[in-house]
Amino acid sequence: MEILRNLYRRRLRTGLTVLGIAVGILSFTVMGAMAEKFNRLIDGGEAYFARRIAIHSVGGPLRLNLLGPEEIEVMKRTPGVRHVETQIMMALDETAGFELAPRFLVGINLPNFARAQLIAGEAARLRLARGSWWQPGDRGVTVLGSATAHKMNLDVGDILTARGMEFRVVGILEETLSVPDGWALIPEEDARTLLLADSALLREMGLDAVWTNAYALVDPGLGEEITETLARSLRRGYLLHSPEQLARAAGTASSLLNAAILGSAAIAVIVGALAVINTMFFAVSERTREIGIKKAIGADRWAILREFLAESLVIGLLGGLLGLGTGAVLIGALNGYMASEGTPVFLLTPRLALGSLGFAILLSGAAGVVPALRAANLDPVEALRAY
Amino acid sequence: MLVRHEAPSPEEQTMASQPLLRAEDLVKVYPMGVRALDGASLTVGRGEIVGIMGRSGSGKSTLLHILGCLDRPDAGRVWIDGIEVTRLADAALPAVRLRRLGFVFQSHNLVPSLTALENVALPLRYLRPRPKDAYRRAREMLEAVGLGDRLHHLPGQLSGGQQQRVAIARALVNNPALVLADEPTGALDSQNARTLMRLMRQLCQERGQTFIVVTHDPAVGQVCDRIYRMEDGRVVAG
Numbered sequence: 001m002e003i004l005r006n007l008y009r010r011r012l013r014t015g016l017t018v019l020g021i022a023v024g025i026l027s028f029t030v031m032g033a034m035a036e037k038f039n040r041l042i043d044g045g046e047a048y049f050a051r052r053i054a055i056h057s058v059g060g061p062l063r064l065n066l067l068g069p070e071e072i073e074v075m076k077r078t079p080g081v082r083h084v085e086t087q088i089m090m091a092l093d094e095t096a097g098f099e100l101a102p103r104f105l106v107g108i109n110l111p112n113f114a115r116a117q118l119i120a121g122e123a124a125r126l127r128l129a130r131g132s133w134w135q136p137g138d139r140g141v142t143v144l145g146s147a148t149a150h151k152m153n154l155d156v157g158d159i160l161t162a163r164g165m166e167f168r169v170v171g172i173l174e175e176t177l178s179v180p181d182g183w184a185l186i187p188e189e190d191a192r193t194l195l196l197a198d199s200a201l202l203r204e205m206g207l208d209a210v211w212t213n214a215y216a217l218v219d220p221g222l223g224e225e226i227t228e229t230l231a232r233s234l235r236r237g238y239l240l241h242s243p244e245q246l247a248r249a250a251g252t253a254s255s256l257l258n259a260a261i262l263g264s265a266a267i268a269v270i271v272g273a274l275a276v277i278n279t280m281f282f283a284v285s286e287r288t289r290e291i292g293i294k295k296a297i298g299a300d301r302w303a304i305l306r307e308f309l310a311e312s313l314v315i316g317l318l319g320g321l322l323g324l325g326t327g328a329v330l331i332g333a334l335n336g337y338m339a340s341e342g343t344p345v346f347l348l349t350p351r352l353a354l355g356s357l358g359f360a361i362l363l364s365g366a367a368g369v370v371p372a373l374r375a376a377n378l379d380p381v382e383a384l385r386a387y
Numbered sequence: 388m389l390v391r392h393e394a395p396s397p398e399e400q401t402m403a404s405q406p407l408l409r410a411e412d413l414v415k416v417y418p419m420g421v422r423a424l425d426g427a428s429l430t431v432g433r434g435e436i437v438g439i440m441g442r443s444g445s446g447k448s449t450l451l452h453i454l455g456c457l458d459r460p461d462a463g464r465v466w467i468d469g470i471e472v473t474r475l476a477d478a479a480l481p482a483v484r485l486r487r488l489g490f491v492f493q494s495h496n497l498v499p500s501l502t503a504l505e506n507v508a509l510p511l512r513y514l515r516p517r518p519k520d521a522y523r524r525a526r527e528m529l530e531a532v533g534l535g536d537r538l539h540h541l542p543g544q545l546s547g548g549q550q551q552r553v554a555i556a557r558a559l560v561n562n563p564a565l566v567l568a569d570e571p572t573g574a575l576d577s578q579n580a581r582t583l584m585r586l587m588r589q590l591c592q593e594r595g596q597t598f599i600v601v602t603h604d605p606a607v608g609q610v611c612d613r614i615y616r617m618e619d620g621r622v623v624a625g
Contacts, residue, residue: 005500290498296457297510297557298485300478380457384492 003310006283013279014315020275021319022326024268025360029327030334031264032356033346035257037177040347042250044178047123052085052215053227054241055234066210074233075216080226082218085116086211088191092148092162092184103148103182105162107191110136119217126180131156131171139187142167146174147181150339160184163194218243265359272319272360273367280312280371284378291375292383301376308372309365316364320357327356405469407433407564407597408454413463415449415620423449424460425620433564436591436598438608441617447601448569450617454599455488455567456480468564485513489558489566489596494574496554497542503529504538507557514561528556532586548579555587559594566591568600572607584610 007014055075057065067086075084088107110133117125134141142160144152149172154160160167167186175181195210196202202210218226227242234240284291291304328348335344408431415424423446431437441447452458454465456472464473468487475483484490497506504525511521529538532552542550551571558566571587572580588610591598600607608614615622 002498002500002505009500289495293490293492293496293498294509295481296455296484296490296492298481298488298513298561300481300513303513381452384457 003314006311007314013282017275017279017315018319018322021272021316021360021364022323024272025320025323025356026327027264028268028359029324029348029352029356030330030346032261032352033331033348035261036349036352037345037347038257039254040177042253044176046247046250048178049246050124050243051120051217051220052243053218053223053230055214055216056239058237058239066212067214069209071234072214075214075230078226078230078233080218080222081216083115083119085215085217086112087213088188088195089212090194103184105191105194106183106185107188108185109188110134116215116217126176127174128171129174134170134187139190140167141170141187143171143173143185144169145181145183146172148184165190165194268363272363276312276315276364276367277371279315280308280368283311284308284371284375288378288383288386291378292380292386295380295383305372305376308375309368312364312368313361316361319364320360323360324353324356406430407468409466410454411464413450413453413460415453415460422620427620427622429615429622431597431599433597434595436588436610436612438611438614439599439601439617440603440608440614443603445617446620447617451567451569451601455490456483485510486561487564489561489563491551491554491558491566491568491571493570497550499542502539502541503534503545503553506542506553507560509557510561525560528560529553531590532556547574548583551575551583552586555590559590559596562594563596565597565599570602571600572602572604577606580604580606
């Protein structure tokens with residue numbers, strides 16, 4: 001009670017200091033929420049690719065960057081490869097420009113896709129939120145990723161028009177917080193039709209068994225070794241990424257993001273700590289006589305130290321709550337706006353919220369230590385002379 | 388007032404026969420060679436009300452600070468209630484002030500952010516009894532100084548005389564053996580000063596407490612049992 005009254009007694013200064021902490025924690029919360037979201041994306045990607053060796057052609061037949069039946073056969077015969085998943089992938093809307101979650105049409109062969117899902121494991125499985133998968137042989141149908149559905153405002157039964165072709169939406173995938181959220185899965189035959197439609201050359205050559213990318217599914221831990229074998233078997237002109245390489249790349253991205261969080265935390269530290277130190281030094285010098293009286297009537301060093309530390313902790317708590325509250329509102333508003341653009345960019349996790357609040361309190365407490373020690377160490381006679 | 392049903396122990400009888408306060412040959416030299424105290428000695432018995440008078444700069448406040456364990460002499464010894472406080476470590480002094488001493492200063496005695504009741508309960512808070520008991524005792528003390536209707540007023544809402552009465556209540560709430568007052572009436576008009584001194588005398592007599600008051604106000608001297616004078620850093624009989 002006394003703490004609150006003391007803070008209220010110099011409310012303008014307290015208010016500004018609390019605001020200083022709040023601004024720091026606001027930036028920490030918002031930046032952290034962005035990092036949490038991207039970390040989640042990276043984790044999702046890592047899970048998806050944990051058992052997949054990604055293979056892209058950077059040459060292939062006539063340097064068209066396509067994979068043909070021979071390459072797929074070579075992969076299938078490579079020891080350790082349990083299955084080869086094939087896709088025909090292309091931009092859903094080539095005129096869309098930059099997108100945070102780029103949307104792709106992904107042509108799949110349903111039995112081939114289903115087997116890959118089975119082998120890839122629980123964590124990498126794509127599940128339906130609504131609707132159902134199409135039946136083998138169906139054409140002009142699609143299952144949408146959650147972000148694609150949301151951004152294009154489509155639901156089961158609606159029609160997706162892409163690259164001049166119409167697809168009836170039969171299912172919507174659960175959110176994965178990863179790449180598949182931006183997909184529209186379509187039958188392989190439709191995808192190949194679209195691919196050939198753009199190329200008279202391919203039509204002329206009768207190259208109807210082609211894919212844009214493939215994944216060799218392997219057992220965990222064998223990725224690196226099999227990638228090497230595959231690279232030798234396929235000779236040149238192919239780009240291979242082992243799960244380990246992807247994990248390393250993801251690790252680098254994570255480190256960069258964590259550095260960004262620490263950067264914003266450092267700003268919070270500097271802004272908040274300076275304000276708290278300043279305010280508490282002011283409080284100590286203003287209340288020197290009061291400290292003298294308290295010491296005269298029997299307060300020991302610890303009692304005085306505790307009193308001033310508690311004040312800085314309360315400043316931290318108020319600033320932390322204000323910063324976190326404002327951050328949560330801002331994140332909600334920004335996510336609402338981003339959702340209409342594709343995918344929300346911020347994720348306020350419980351650990352981030354608790355971390356922000358704890359950080360504010362800890363930081364304020366630490367900043368209050370030196371002023372509190374000064375108060376505790378004041379000579380009572382000197383302190384009593386002050387007015 | 389303490390009510391006793393048992394006979395005092397031999398140890399207590401010895402203590403009772405000792406003076407409450409004894410100071411011997413106190414010397415305090417400030418930087419630049421100013422000798423604030425130069426062999427000051429003083430003995431005060433239990434239940435006495437003693438005035439210390441003298442010109443400003445005669446060393447009155449320095450003496451009071453040393454007797455109150457707020458400062459240390461460069462030489463000399465002080466016993467309070469049988470304890471040689473000049474031999475105690477710094478860390479032990481707050482406990483002596485808390486349990487055996489009470490202070491009243493000239494002005495600005497109170498913590499501005501605390502109500503009258505909270506100010507009086509402050510020493511008890513450092514002793515950590517149950518908060519309920521602390522506030523009950525603080526209320527009783529405030530009633531004893533005639534401020535039962537001002538419990539929840541902040542110091543800024545009280546007159547100078549009322550503030551000093553709150554300070555007295557706070558000085559007495561712990562039942563200290565010795566109360567030290569430094570110009571307690573310095574900021575009051577003569578009417579208020581007389582009222583305050585009479586109140587202090589009455590409370591000390593009721594509770595058998597010893598009282599040392601530093602003052603240059605002759606009116607204050609009139610309520611004291613004995614008067615000492617400070618001259619050139621020494622205590623002489625008044």
